Amino acid sequence: DAGVIQSPRHEVTEMGQEVTLRCKPISGHDYLFWYRQTMMRGLELLIYFNNNVPIDDSGMPEDRFSAKMPNASFSTLKIQPSEPRDSAVYFCASRKDRGPSEQFFGPGTRLTVL
Amino acid sequence: QQQVKQSPQSLIVQKGGISIINCAYENTAFDYFPWYQQFPGKGPALLIAIRPDVSEKKEGRFTISFNKSAKQFSLHIMDSQPGDSATYFCAASIKAAGNKLTFGGGTRVLVKP
Numbered sequence: 001d002a003g004v005i006q007s008p009r010h011e012v013t014e015m016g017q018e019v020t021l022r023c024k025p026i027s028g029h030d031y032l033f034w035y036r037q038t039m040m041r042g043l044e045l046l047i048y049f050n051n052n053v054p055i056d057d058s059g060m061p062e063d064r065f066s067a068k069m070p071n072a073s074f075s076t077l078k079i080q081p082s083e084p085r086d087s088a089v090y091f092c093a094s095r096k097d098r099g100p101s102e103q104f105f106g107p108g109t110r111l112t113v114l
Numbered sequence: 115q116q117q118v119k120q121s122p123q124s125l126i127v128q129k130g131g132i133s134i135i136n137c138a139y140e141n142t143a144f145d146y147f148p149w150y151q152q153f154p155g156k157g158p159a160l161l162i163a164i165r166p167d168v169s170e171k172k173e174g175r176f177t178i179s180f181n182k183s184a185k186q187f188s189l190h191i192m193d194s195q196p197g198d199s200a201t202y203f204c205a206a207s208i209k210a211a212g213n214k215l216t217f218g219g220g221t222r223v224l225v226k227p
Contacts, residue, residue: 004157031212043203043217044157055212091157101146101213105157 004106006092012112018080021109024073027096033103034067034077035091042090049075050097082113117141118206120218133191135203135221137151140185144206146213149178149189152201152220161202162189194225 005024013019016017025032033048047057052069060067064083069075089110093103120137127133140148148163164171164178164187169179177190191198204218 004222006181034212042219043215045214045216048212048214050212062117068211093157095213101149101163101209102215103215105150107155108157 001111001113004092004094006090006105006106006109008109009107010110010112011042012114013082014114015083016081017113019086019113021077021079021090021111023075023077023092023093025075025105026104029041029094029104030095030097031095031103032075033077033093033095035041035093035105037089037091037108038087039051046077046087046090058071079111083091087113117216118218119171120202120204120221122173122221123219124222124224126226127194129194129196131194131224133189133194133198133223135202135223137188137218138184138186138187139206141206141208141216142185143208144216145209146163146177146207147180147187148207148215149176150203150205150217152203155186158203167203191223194223196225196227199223199225 007022024093027032034046037043046059049069050051065076091108093105136156138151149161150158150160152158162173162176173191201220201222205215207213207215
């Protein structure tokens with residue numbers, strides 16, 4: 001298995017632009033998580049899905065952030081409009097519903113908003 | 115509210131030495147305590163995990179010690195190697211809440227040869 005796939009790996013954009021981050025979870029995994037990592041705030045859970053349904057979005061910082069999971073193999077995290085304080089590394093992770101509780105993380109997308 | 119506190123923020127250890135990282139949690143509903151290892155430019159990867167019904171778990175050179183009454187757990191890296199140089203995160207989750215992870219702040223470990 002290729003593991004969790006994220007794209008792009010790096011994104012540089014200007015303030016006010018729309019940014020879309022993409023994630024392909026491991027096949028057969030039922031849960032998908034979006035995390036944000038910054039020096040100041042560490043690793044924070046933004047939102048997670050179970051069987052493509054958003055379960056908890058309490059970590060989404062504000063209405064500028066939205067996430068979708070149209071099918072079991074694809075999820076997006078969108079920021080519109082982007083701001084410099086959104087600069088961070090965004091990770092996607094997935095895990096199975098049954099069995100070990102291990103979450104498998106993708107390589108992350110490093111977002112820089114100028 | 116930070117529910118998982120981790121210390122130290124960084125530590126330097128000589129090759130062959132012992133690295134010890136401590137975490138404390140507040141929510142007694144947590145029922146799964148993993149440690150993740152992260153190398154620069156990579157995503158975190160599970161290193162070892164423990165559930166609160168055991169007090170210790172060992173996998174190779176890595177050991178978790180768990181103290182339920184004190185709401186604390188720690189990671190011990192024995193015989194530290196330069197390849198262990200990474201950032202380590204403790205975390206906690208609740209199975210009934212989808213096992214969403216609450217992470218500690220991280221500890222950057224540098225093992226000097």
